Amino acid sequence: MISISNITVRFGEKTVLDRFSLELPAEGVTALSGPSGCGKTTLLRVLAGLQPMEKGTVIAPPNPVILFQENRLLPWRTVEQHIADVLPRERRGEVSRWLALAELEGEEKHYPAALSGGMGRRLALARALACGGGLILLDEPFAGVDAPRAARILERVRSLGLPVVLSSHERETVALCDRVIGLDGLPLRQT
Amino acid sequence: MTPSTTSRNVKPSKLLRAVIPLAFWLGVWQLAAFLVDMRTNGHGALLLPYPLLVAQRLWVLAGQGAFWQSAAVTLGRIFGGFAAGVAVGALVAAATSALRAADWVLTPAVKVIRAIPVASFIVLVLLWAPSSGWVPAIVSGLMVLPVLWGNVSRGVAQTDPLLLEAARAYRFGRGKTLRLIYLPSVRPYFVSGCATGLGLAWKAGVAAEVLCQPRLAIGTQLYRAKITLETPDLFAWTAVVIVLSFVLEYALGILFRRLGGGKP
Numbered sequence: 032m033i034s035i036s037n038i039t040v041r042f043g044e045k046t047v048l049d050r051f052s053l054e055l056p057a058e059g060v061t062a063l064s065g066p067s068g069c070g071k072t073t074l075l076r077v078l079a080g081l082q083p084m085e086k087g088t089v090i091a092p093p094n095p096v097i098l099f100q101e102n103r104l105l106p107w108r109t110v111e112q113h114i115a116d117v118l119p120r121e122r123r124g125e126v127s128r129w130l131a132l133a134e135l136e137g138e139e140k141h142y143p144a145a146l147s148g149g150m151g152r153r154l155a156l157a158r159a160l161a162c163g164g165g166l167i168l169l170d171e172p173f174a175g176v177d178a179p180r181a182a183r184i185l186e187r188v189r190s191l192g193l194p195v196v197l198s199s200h201e202r203e204t205v206a207l208c209d210r211v212i213g214l215d216g217l218p219l220r221q222t
Numbered sequence: 223m224t225p226s227t228t229s230r231n232v233k234p235s236k237l238l239r240a241v242i243p244l245a246f247w248l249g250v251w252q253l254a255a256f257l258v259d260m261r262t263n264g265h266g267a268l269l270l271p272y273p274l275l276v277a278q279r280l281w282v283l284a285g286q287g288a289f290w291q292s293a294a295v296t297l298g299r300i301f302g303g304f305a306a307g308v309a310v311g312a313l314v315a316a317a318t319s320a321l322r323a324a325d326w327v328l329t330p331a332v333k334v335i336r337a338i339p340v341a342s343f344i345v346l347v348l349l350w351a352p353s354s355g356w357v358p359a360i361v362s363g364l365m366v367l368p369v370l371w372g373n374v375s376r377g378v379a380q381t382d383p384l385l386l387e388a389a390r391a392y393r394f395g396r397g398k399t400l401r402l403i404y405l406p407s408v409r410p411y412f413v414s415g416c417a418t419g420l421g422l423a424w425k426a427g428v429a430a431e432v433l434c435q436p437r438l439a440i441g442t443q444l445y446r447a448k449i450t451l452e453t454p455d456l457f458a459w460t461a462v463v464i465v466l467s468f469v470l471e472y473a474l475g476i477l478f479r480r481l482g483g484g485k486p
Contacts, residue, residue, distance in 0.1 A: 076436045079391060081387065081391060096391070097391055099384070099387075099391075103384050103385055103388040105403070105406070106406075107406040116392075116393075116394070116398070116402060117392045117393075158392070160390075160394065178319060
């Protein structure tokens with residue numbers, strides 16, 4: 032179980048999450064829903080351990096890995112180097128596996144500037160997944176990716192067998208998730 | 223049916239782009255020398271010699287062994303000072319960016335070095351240095367150090383915090399963060415600092431040679447040409463400084479492109 036208890040996060044004067052609590056099963060794919068600015072990204076960052084909280088506790092699987100809302104690619108590294116950079120030496124042979132998961136075969140030697148928006152997003156996703164961890168956090172993972180491809184990739188992510196929490200504005204993506212949680216803490220849909 | 227027309231953007235070749243400005247400024251020089259010669263009743267070479275006369279003196283000087291020795295030793299001194307200034311400036315920038323204590327202690331010192339006039343440095347270093355030959359190298363280094371420090375510090379400060387956060391999230395560790403994030407981010411600032419520093423190193427280094435007069439030095443030759451009123455020699459040695467400076471800048475440009483490996 033992923034448990035978020037009574038957390039408060041403020042950015043200066045603005046309170047993004049106020050004594051917020053939520054419990055999620057640590058399995059399957061969970062979508063966070065809510066309007067822009069409601070705190071989905073902040074919640075994912077809290078789960079990733081990147082966002083300082085004013086108070087509250089978070090219990091989550093160890094070593095979470097996050098796909099940021101921005102691609103955060105390195106302009107001076109090629110596609111394959113982005114994956115190799117997050118892999119330990121003994122797992123360097125897995126580069127092609129992660130590129131295949133994100134349908135980026137044939138792009139190995141290209142730099143990010145040569146990729147389309149959707150390809151850049153898929154590279155960022157492949158890098159986060161290759162990094163590995165006990166919990167996968169994906170912030171708008173399929174922005175700019177066409178729906179059929181997003182569905183195929185999400186199925187491959189699901190088959191990794193790790194708990195996934197994602198935020199998405201795309202209805203097609205949300206429809207493929209096992210459960211949808213509104214940020215008021217109420218489960219909007221569970222399958 | 224009317225044939226389609228396409229407009230072509232005709233660009234002058236690289237050679238023409240180099241030759242045309244050179245020819246223009248040589249023409250300006252020739253005209254100015256002619257006017258000076260007219261106003262001084264044929265003694266214009268004392269103030270502004272003709273380009274051809276300077277070329278002739280350069281040819282004569284190039285036939286002497288001391289010319290090449292002086293040029294090589296000056297090049298070595300200035301490049302040595304420049305390289306030391308680059309290395310120390312970059313290391314100090316790394317220290318002041320990473321450690322607050324180093325920032326407190328070293329930043330004021332570098333700012334003082336930046337503010338001290340080059341003439342003061344030359345005289346002071348001449349008093350302290352074991353031989354006059356060291357002065358141009360040390361002064362060149364001291365001129366380059368604050369420039370590199372400023373540029374590299376700015377590069378570190380401007381490194382994208384989102385990339386640094388991603389490096390933490392993807393467990394890069396310090397070495398990998400330095401190699402994959404900081405060094406590529408700082409590289410353009412470093413290259414720009416080197417280009418600025420190289421020009422300063424030549425100016426300060428040759429000025430130091432003029433004041434210290436080591437045995438083999440372009441600056442010493444410049445000083446001798448000045449006291450013997452050999453203005454064409456003065457111009458010829460100045461031309462040597464310009465050519466050496468361009469050659470060094472070109473070589474560094476190639477080196478940086480190689481180090482960059484053609485990456486964006």
